[in-house]
Amino acid sequence: MSGYNFAYLDEPTKKMIRRAILKGLAIPGYQVPFASREMPMPYGWGTGGVQVTAAVLTPEDRLKVIDQGADDTTNAVSIRSFFRKVAGVATTTRTREATIIQTRHRIPETPLTEGQILVYQVPIPEPLRFLEPRETETRRMHALEEYGLMHVKLYEDIARHGAIATSYAYPALVNGRHVFDPSPIPRFDNPKLESPAIQLFGAGREQRIYALPPYTRVQSLDFDDHPFEASKAEGACALCGATESYLDEIVADDRGTRRFQCSDTDFCAERRAGAA
Amino acid sequence: MYVAAKGGEQAIAAAHAWLAEERRGDRRDPALSLRQIASQLALATARVMAEGSLYDEALAALAVQQSRGDLVEAVFLLRAYRTTLPRLAASRPLDTGRMVVERRVSATFKDIPGGQILGPTFDYTHRLLDFALEAGDEAAAARIAAAPAPTRPRVSEVLGREGLLRDEPRQNAEPTDLTRTPLELPADRPLRLQALARADEGFLLSLAYSTQRGYGRTHAFVGELRIGAVEVEVEIPELGLSVAFAEIVVTECETVNQFTGSRREPPQFTRGYGLTLGRCERKAISMSLVDRALQWRELGEDYAGAPAQDEEFVLMHCDNVQATGFLEHIKLPHYVDFQAELELIRRLRREAGGAGEAAE
Numbered sequence: 001m002s003g004y005n006f007a008y009l010d011e012p013t014k015k016m017i018r019r020a021i022l023k024g025l026a027i028p029g030y031q032v033p034f035a036s037r038e039m040p041m042p043y044g045w046g047t048g049g050v051q052v053t054a055a056v057l058t059p060e061d062r063l064k065v066i067d068q069g070a071d072d073t074t075n076a077v078s079i080r081s082f083f084r085k086v087a088g089v090a091t092t093t094r095t096r097e098a099t100i101i102q103t104r105h106r107i108p109e110t111p112l113t114e115g116q117i118l119v120y121q122v123p124i125p126e127p128l129r130f131l132e133p134r135e136t137e138t139r140r141m142h143a144l145e146e147y148g149l150m151h152v153k154l155y156e157d158i159a160r161h162g163a164i165a166t167s168y169a170y171p172a173l174v175n176g177r178h179v180f181d182p183s184p185i186p187r188f189d190n191p192k193l194e195s196p197a198i199q200l201f202g203a204g205r206e207q208r209i210y211a212l213p214p215y216t217r218v219q220s221l222d223f224d225d226h227p228f229e230a231s232k233a234e235g236a237c238a239l240c241g242a243t244e245s246y247l248d249e250i251v252a253d254d255r256g257t258r259r260f261q262c263s264d265t266d267f268c269a270e271r272r273a274g275a276a
Numbered sequence: 277m278y279v280a281a282k283g284g285e286q287a288i289a290a291a292h293a294w295l296a297e298e299r300r301g302d303r304r305d306p307a308l309s310l311r312q313i314a315s316q317l318a319l320a321t322a323r324v325m326a327e328g329s330l331y332d333e334a335l336a337a338l339a340v341q342q343s344r345g346d347l348v349e350a351v352f353l354l355r356a357y358r359t360t361l362p363r364l365a366a367s368r369p370l371d372t373g374r375m376v377v378e379r380r381v382s383a384t385f386k387d388i389p390g391g392q393i394l395g396p397t398f399d400y401t402h403r404l405l406d407f408a409l410e411a412g413d414e415a416a417a418a419r420i421a422a423a424p425a426p427t428r429p430r431v432s433e434v435l436g437r438e439g440l441l442r443d444e445p446r447q448n449a450e451p452t453d454l455t456r457t458p459l460e461l462p463a464d465r466p467l468r469l470q471a472l473a474r475a476d477e478g479f480l481l482s483l484a485y486s487t488q489r490g491y492g493r494t495h496a497f498v499g500e501l502r503i504g505a506v507e508v509e510v511e512i513p514e515l516g517l518s519v520a521f522a523e524i525v526v527t528e529c530e531t532v533n534q535f536t537g538s539r540r541e542p543p544q545f546t547r548g549y550g551l552t553l554g555r556c557e558r559k560a561i562s563m564s565l566v567d568r569a570l571q572w573r574e575l576g577e578d579y580a581g582a583p584a585q586d587e588e589f590v591l592m593h594c595d596n597v598q599a600t601g602f603l604e605h606i607k608l609p610h611y612v613d614f615q616a617e618l619e620l621i622r623r624l625r626r627e628a629g630g631a632g633e634a635a636e
Contacts, residue, residue: 034458036458038352039356043600043601068611077284105612105613106612123605135592136462161627162627163624167616167620169613186615233618246615248615249611
């Protein structure tokens with residue numbers, strides 16, 4: 001698109017973002033402040049992820065964008081067409097073929113490989129935010145590795161409900177040092193955070209970038225007698241029959257009939273193509 | 277059914293075509309020109325410039341038109357454009373003492389050097405709907421005073437000479453640019469003022485109002501409110517001089533606040549400061565009240581726990597582009613998270629003794 005630099009952002013801005021990304025990779029799980037720009041889509045709609053993608057994108061890349069695991073959700077369509085317009089890069093819906101995948105709320109079912117980059121859109125980067133609303137205070141808590149409050153919260157869950165009542169954005173300890181928020185992915189996806197791919201997290205409104213280098217240790221918080229459990233709905237995909245993938249619940253009629261289908265549309269389509 | 281939200285590209289294109297149609301309005305009427313918007317809806321344009329942090333009447337008018345008059349949306353459009361502009365230089369501080377004023381009032385002195393000038397104000401109008409306007413009557417042209425306005429000293433300088441008004445520490449260092457550096461807390465006053473200058477008018481108005489009602493009371497009087505044109509100068513180090521490259525209209529408000537002294541400061545008047553691009557009087561006054569409330573730490577006052585005193589609360593929530601984006605993102609699909617919650621709730625109810633199953 002004329003009038004704009006490759007991938008929308010000007011080069012000095014990309015450089016600033018890349019420096020934040022490198023710092024984030026050097027200190028896995030640490031939230032690096034960065035001078036987030038106003039983007040032509042609203043805050044809260046993926047501006048952090050879009051800035052990270054714009055900063056790492058090269059003309060040779062093949063981009064996949066998913067929202068809720070699907071390539072055809074409206075915001076994924078909008079972001080994919082944004083990059084087609086401002087960067088002219090090839091796009092794909094195939095997880096295996098993508099070099100960069102921007103995602104909101106899911107990690108693809110198909111295992112990622114070395115050389116791939118997964119970019120997360122993050123609404124609230126601070127895992128301690130809902131325990132302590134002040135940024136000045138939570139930064140201090142991370143600096144001092146003071147995570148007792150989080151453990152107390154998880155303990156209280158168990159005392160009250162018999163289980164940890166966090167079903168998405170489930171906190172984890174990165175590289176044995178920083179507690180981090182994996183963005184609102186279902187906790188089903190947490191085990192996939194230990195990955196051969198580079199994982200970058202962008203929070204535009206909150207001006208934070210953080211990262212997981214390949215093969216970083218990521219331990220979902222738990223207790224010895226209440227180990228972490230990656231849960232999902234019991235059932236099988238009505239389209240491909242998968243029982244091991246994360247399922248969306250579809251209300252099929254107004255009498256409350258429900259059926260399930262894979263949230264990851266590429267995974268589901270590939271299985272059906274394989275079966276045919 | 278919610279899966280219909282998986283509409284994809286065609287649905288988006290159709291929605292935007294419909295939006296363009298609605299924006300145009302009734303085609304029997306002529307379309308508004310940007311000149312009409314900038315001149316007849318001048319205060320809407322001004323608000324968009326102030327909160328968009330970009331002084332350009334034509335672009336602000338375009339944003340007002342494109343957004344169908346949704347001013348927060350218009351501010352967003354202008355901000356998204358602003359972000360693509362290079363930052364070339366920092367101007368010298370504006371000398372508002374040399375402002376060519378069109379309005380200038382003080383609530384603290386009956387008469388002030390240079391006089392009080394009401395200017396084009398809504399004040400003292402009776403808020404009666406003017407049906408003559410509806411009938412298309414043209415207002416008679418106003419008489420224009422002959423004498424050009426002389427430079428007028430600021431009221432604060434009058435009080436300052438007597439030592440009654442707290443002298444503000446001068447900082448000649450270039451202030452941090454909020455749009456180029458991530459906000460870190462605690463913020464210094466230049467940074468706070470920057471954030472307030474682009475903050476949402478409604479948010480500042482309510483905060484300022486809350487201080488008047490006792491939530492962090494600061495006993496403010498409008499020392500001076502002035503609106504007018506000022507020159508913007510930039511220093512050219514190679515030439516060793518500064519040149520004026522633009523003239524912009526700004527609104528400036530300085531409040532004078534009663535202050536009985538603290539452990540650190542003697543009894544004196546203190547001030548709050550508000551400055552906005554364009555004619556935004558309500559915003560400038562609100563800003564100066566909030567600025568004053570936020571100064572409790574510098575002045576050694578007690579923290580009363582009032583929202584307007586809470587720097588992190590004010591600065592993190594005053595930007596309407598950030599706020600509206602995050603608020604409205606809850607319209608986006610969240611069915612993955614919701615599914616996880618459904619599963620959890622069903623499980624917790626099962627474990628709570630089958631009560632859930634009976635109710636289902």
